[in-house]
Amino acid sequence: MSDTVFPAGTLMKGKRGLVMGVANKNSIAWGIAQQLSAQGAELAFSYQGGELEKRVRPLVESLGGDPFMVTADVTDDASMDACFEAIKDKWGGLDFLVHAIAFAGKDELKGSFTHNTTREGFKRAMDISAFSFVDAAKRASALMPSKEDGGGAMVSMTYLGAERVVPNYNVMGVAKAALEASTRYIARDLGPAGIRVNAISAGPMRTLAMAGIAGGKTLMKTGKDWSMLKEDTTMEGVAGAALYLLSDLGKSCTGEVLHVDAGFHAVGVPDIDEL
Numbered sequence: 603m604s605d606t607v608f609p610a611g612t613l614m615k616g617k618r619g620l621v622m623g624v625a626n627k628n629s630i631a632w633g634i635a636q637q638l639s640a641q642g643a644e645l646a647f648s649y650q651g652g653e654l655e656k657r658v659r660p661l662v663e664s665l666g667g668d669p670f671m672v673t674a675d676v677t678d679d680a681s682m683d684a685c686f687e688a689i690k691d692k693w694g695g696l697d698f699l700v701h702a703i704a705f706a707g708k709d710e711l712k713g714s715f716t717h718n719t720t721r722e723g724f725k726r727a728m729d730i731s732a733f734s735f736v737d738a739a740k741r742a743s744a745l746m747p748s749k750e751d752g753g754g755a756m757v758s759m760t761y762l763g764a765e766r767v768v769p770n771y772n773v774m775g776v777a778k779a780a781l782e783a784s785t786r787y788i789a790r791d792l793g794p795a796g797i798r799v800n801a802i803s804a805g806p807m808r809t810l811a812m813a814g815i816a817g818g819k820t821l822m823k824t825g826k827d828w829s830m831l832k833e834d835t836t837m838e839g840v841a842g843a844a845l846y847l848l849s850d851l852g853k854s855c856t857g858e859v860l861h862v863d864a865g866f867h868a869v870g871v872p873d874i875d876e877l
């Protein structure tokens with residue numbers, strides 16, 4: 603277990619959840635999974651497939667118990683059908699969902715948004731990074747307990763580029779704006795059923811997805827230097843926020859975008875010499 607996990611506890615005991623988006627040990631989904639597991643959650647993992655299995659399997663196995671892994675390419679309905687069918691067959695239900703999936707082509711994550719965004723690239727970023735949450739939420743909610751039996755919870759991952767212009771983030775910022783709006787619409791639809799739906803807006807973190815963005819290193823440095831805490835966003839902080847939102851600690855919280863970025867989002871002007 604990594605040192606980004608809080609001491610073991612029982613906040614998620616008796617809860618079963620699907621974690622979508624582990625690619626390797628640096629994935630935000632993996633940080634969240636470890637935190638939830640340490641609190642007693644039982645986890646299923648969906649991963650994109652192909653080569654990824656050899657990186658994902660040892661991680662899942664390191665949690666102990668009976669590893670539950672399914673492939674799910676979110677652009678493929680048959681693959682999503684099979685993933686949720688496997689969960690239904692094995693568990694008969696689901697208490698929570700973690701969605702930590704995004705993709706845009708490298709050529710569209712640099713330079714001019716206006717000039718570099720193609721129709722295909724726009725559709726692909728929207729499909730994988732925003733619609734996939736709508737689709738997964740529909741499927742997951744069908745397996746969640748009634749409100750009287752505890753309802754359910756879902757969390758998606760977003761970034762400040764949804765709200766403000768961030769150089770090179772481009773089409774992904776537009777997709778994240780759609781993801782955040784989708785999170786609110788889904789939260790309203792599923793609220794009466796006792797299902798809470800929230801998003802975490804994390805500061806820049808060193809992952810595979812971040813490596814695809816031109817100037818990622820500068821984004822990381824600025825994210826720290828301009829932040830209120832003067833530190834990088836930590837996996838511990840992001841996973842802790844997920845634990846809050848997915849456990850009963852987060853009761854009454856839904857439709858929210860929770861910023862976990864060392865305070866960066868609230869800074870209007872970076873430090874000036876006269877301070």
Ligand SMILES: NC(=O)c1ccc[n+]([C@@H]2O[C@H](COP(=O)([O-])OP(=O)(O)OC[C@H]3O[C@@H](n4cnc5c(N)ncnc54)[C@H](O)[C@@H]3O)[C@@H](O)[C@H]2O)c1
Binds near residue numbers: 626630804
């Ligand atoms: N790293 C950051 O700085 C940061 C900050 C804020 C939000 N986020 C968001 O966090 C989430 C997780 O990203 P990460 O940074 O952990 O990177 P990551 O590369 O580890 O995770 C992205 C995941 O998306 C999956 N994916 C892409 N296309 C898919 C498809 N068609 N079907 C199924 N899965 C697919 C990949 O396999 C991978 O597991 C993303 O939504 C990302 O935008 C990241």
